[in-house]
Amino acid sequence: MEISARAAQLTPSLTLSIDSKAKAMKAEGIDVCGFGAGEPDFDTPDHIKQAAIQALEAGFTKYTPSAGLPDLRQAIAEKLAADNQLSYKASQIVVTNGAKHACYNAILATCQGGDEVVIPAPYWVSYPDMVHLAGADPVMVPTTERNGWKMRAVDFENAMTPRTKMLILNTPGNPTGAVYTREELQAIVEIAAQEDIYILADEIYEKLVYDDVQHVSVASVSKEAADLTITVNGFSKAYAMTGWRLGYLAAPEAVAKAAESIQSHSTSHPCSFAQRGALAALKGDQQPLADMRDEFNMRRSYMYDRVTKIPNITAVKPEGAFYILVNISQLGLSSQNFADRLLSKANVAVIPGAAFGDDRTVRLSYATSIDIIKKGLDRFQDFCRTL
Ligand SMILES: Cc1ncc(COP(=O)(O)O)c(C=O)c1O
Incomplete structure (x- = not known):
């Protein structure tokens, strides 16, 4: 059946393709550290x-x-x-x-x-x-x-x-x-x-x-x-x-x-x-919101400090939201290639910057627990050193 030109021109979501690969790996019992999340990991108050x-x-x-x-x-x-x-x-x-x-x-x-x-x-x-x-x-x-x-x-x-x-x-x-x-x-x-x-x-x-x-x-x-x-x-x-x-x-x-x-x-x-x-x-009570922000802030500082210590990687310290955009262009891979290899070799999911119109970067979300952030960054760092 024919679909409209309007629908046909839409870009397939790179975000979803990495996400579904990460989910399939998890379903196989592989311990994947996910830095792809676009939503708070907290429950609704x-x-x-x-x-x-x-x-x-x-x-x-x-x-x-x-x-x-x-x-x-x-x-x-x-x-x-x-x-x-x-x-x-x-x-x-x-x-x-x-x-x-x-x-x-x-x-x-x-x-x-x-x-x-x-x-x-x-x-x-x-x-x-x-x-x-x-x-x-x-x-x-x-x-x-x-x-x-x-x-x-x-x-x-x-x-x-x-x-x-x-x-x-x-x-x-x-x-x-x-x-x-x-x-x-x-x-x-x-x-x-x-x-x-x-x-x-x-x-x-x-x-x-x-x-x-x-x-x-x-x-x-x-x-x-x-x-x-x-x-x-x-x-x-x-x-x-x-x-x-x-x-x-x-x-x-x-x-x-x-x-x-x-x-x-x-x-x-x-x-x-x-x-x-x-x-x-x-x-209602706005305190849960402040608590969530404090937790994000702690993770942000941790992630930024760790990421910027990795050779040939740069990042601007984010002032808001819950993402760090990491410049990987000195490592010689496209963002999609980097994200694919990071996932298959180190079991870490990140979003390739190509999804956001910038192939020099990958996006790491800190909307996940500090334990996963620590483990995932150990792997991320080791992977970058192999390139
Ligand atoms: C910049 C930006 N705008 C809008 C949205 C969509 O928010 P909502 O879930 O309320 O549709 C998102 C969600 O990721 C976002 O990052």
């Missing part, structure tokens, strides 16, 4: 689960409004005001089936054939394919370790054409862990504002920043930023709720309406009782 359970038991199992429960949209607007200095009305919020879905709705609501979308590389895997699905063209802007894997305003300016419709900024970033400062954002926003270019600000890792680094919301840096930015966030990473599929976007009224309309004809709305859990996450 109990009070959040209880809220969803109570909702289920009370029969809260029917359709909800397309853009989400009114009290949840209101709570998100209050969270964005309190945590991010953003002034959105509840009517500007659309609750979605995960932050990924919020990004997709936002891109579909604003971009079409003939448009270009600027994406700093290395990037989160799904952005280019989402842009393709909207019929638009992704334009990658390579970044460097020297600049902390961050796109400078001048790089953005050089990539702009009359077709540029949107810029995607992910801060804190996956896979780089880079966090943009207010000044860096202001400079980028100034360029975008000259040509009315939308900014999709994916801030899903906002709660995972370390040391004295501050997360700055893109839409908060100026009036122009607020007018042009679609803010995306969610519950997956902050509250260890990846499987709940709950995220949201906050946008200028017309974009929010369009995103709601798209959602109403595709997924209808996110799961009813899961939304009750999300409300409890926002309103």
